[in-house]
Amino acid sequence: MTDNYLGKEIGKLGFGFMRLPRKGNDFDYELINRMADRYLEAGFTYFDTAYVYTGSEEAMRKTLVERYPREKYQIASKLNMLNVQKPEDMQEVFETSLKRLGTDYLDFYLLHGLNAMSNKKCEEIGAWDFVKKLKAEGKIKHYGFSYHDNAENLDEILTNHPDAEFVQLQINYLDWDSEDVQSRKVYETARRHNKPVLIMEPLKGGLLANENSTLGEFLKKANPNVSVASWAVRFAASLDGLIAMLSGMNSMEQLEDNIKTVQNLKPLAESEMKVLQEAVELLNSIPRIPCTDCKYCVEQCPENINIPALIRIYNNYLVYNSTANSEMPFRMATMNRGRPSSCITCRACEEQCPQHIEISELMSKMVPLYE
Ligand code: SF4
Numbered sequence: 021m022t023d024n025y026l027g028k029e030i031g032k033l034g035f036g037f038m039r040l041p042r043k044g045n046d047f048d049y050e051l052i053n054r055m056a057d058r059y060l061e062a063g064f065t066y067f068d069t070a071y072v073y074t075g076s077e078e079a080m081r082k083t084l085v086e087r088y089p090r091e092k093y094q095i096a097s098k099l100n101m102l103n104v105q106k107p108e109d110m111q112e113v114f115e116t117s118l119k120r121l122g123t124d125y126l127d128f129y130l131l132h133g134l135n136a137m138s139n140k141k142c143e144e145i146g147a148w149d150f151v152k153k154l155k156a157e158g159k160i161k162h163y164g165f166s167y168h169d170n171a172e173n174l175d176e177i178l179t180n181h182p183d184a185e186f187v188q189l190q191i192n193y194l195d196w197d198s199e200d201v202q203s204r205k206v207y208e209t210a211r212r213h214n215k216p217v218l219i220m221e222p223l224k225g226g227l228l229a230n231e232n233s234t235l236g237e238f239l240k241k242a243n244p245n246v247s248v249a250s251w252a253v254r255f256a257a258s259l260d261g262l263i264a265m266l267s268g269m270n271s272m273e274q275l276e277d278n279i280k281t282v283q284n285l286k287p288l289a290e291s292e293m294k295v296l297q298e299a300v301e302l303l304n305s306i307p308r309i310p311c312t313d314c315k316y317c318v319e320q321c322p323e324n325i326n327i328p329a330l331i332r333i334y335n336n337y338l339v340y341n342s343t344a345n346s347e348m349p350f351r352m353a354t355m356n357r358g359r360p361s362s363c364i365t366c367r368a369c370e371e372q373c374p375q376h377i378e379i380s381e382l383m384s385k386m387v388p389l390y391e
């Protein structure tokens with residue numbers, strides 16, 4: 021279940037605090053606490069959050085830091101270049117993260133969502149020296165970065181910063197050979213530089229977990245005794261050089277399923293890899309917009325358009341070739357917010373989108389369909 025990376029034995033299932041379950045306007049703390057208890061009891065210890073995940077660091081303090089001895093788990097948080105304009109801002113963001121989390125150190129600190137452009141800002145503002153200084157001061161134990169760009173640029177970053185201790189990558193079987201996300205290529209690049217890897221989006225924001233879908237039907241036919249999600253978990257968690265695979269779980273069922281899969285981890289057999297290849301072909305034959313609901317775009321939009329919610333609606337249209345049943349979700353998505361026709365095509369959202377979605381063009385396609 022574990023490998024000895026970065027001086028600690030860490031169970032390979034990480035608990036992502038980006039998409040926490042909600043109750044009304046707040047997080048569902050009763051459920052989150054139960055999930056954290058069960059997760060720790062099962063022997064897992066890695067919790068992932070970020071300065072930009074609204075309310076997430078505070079939720080981690082309440083659920084974890086205020087309820088368990090600090091040495092019982094690891095906390096990872098992230099510094100996003102969107103939140104800093106000058107070098108002094110980095111210290112302020114870091115101190116804010118510590119305060120929200122109620123801790124005086126982080127186990128893992130990541131430069132958040134690097135690509136060629138944001139890494140340029142890291143270089144200019146001195147972010148690499150900043151994280152090195154934090155480590156020397158004992159305020160963080162390890163530093164690395166999460167990454168959303170191609171293999172070539174990753175190679176350049178790792179060549180220029182051999183001191184980065186690990187890389188967090190978007191890896192799942194659907195994106196493994198995709199030219200956009202380049203899961204395989206970025207993974208192989210990181211490993212060539214001898215970096216251990218954290219995996220994010222192993223279920224592609226839940227898209228690879230849905231039992232009631234064409235994919236679900238296909239995988240259930242291949243093996244009715246396992247969950248659809250377990251295929252994606254086994255694919256990611258079996259990779260060599262893994263620190264942990266992060267999953268943004270928001271129900272006990274998902275947590276139990278992931279625990280079961282990772283505790284009894286069996287790498288996929290050749291015949292199962294073939295099934296996944298066929299599943300990928302099937303999914304690829306249904307054109308969809310690959311939004312993971314990360315919401316990086318939303319903060320950038322001057323018209324306050326709920327982009328991921330609208331993309332979900334549009335994806336239904338693409339799959340079912342119909343706008344039936346979309347009236348209510350569309351009304352909810354646009355309540356007190358911009359509509360597709362509000363888009364001024366500034367493309368600020370597109371600069372932040374890790375999936376490289378052409379959001380402004382999509383908005384113009386939605387206008388005649390829904391307005
Ligand atoms: S391009 Fe449209 S959707 Fe994107 S940030 Fe600008 S106004 Fe918002």
Ligand code: SF4
Pocket residue numbers: 310311312313314315316317318327328331372373374375376377379
């Ligand atoms: S459109 Fe892109 S940035 Fe926005 S939520 Fe979807 S994946 Fe994230």
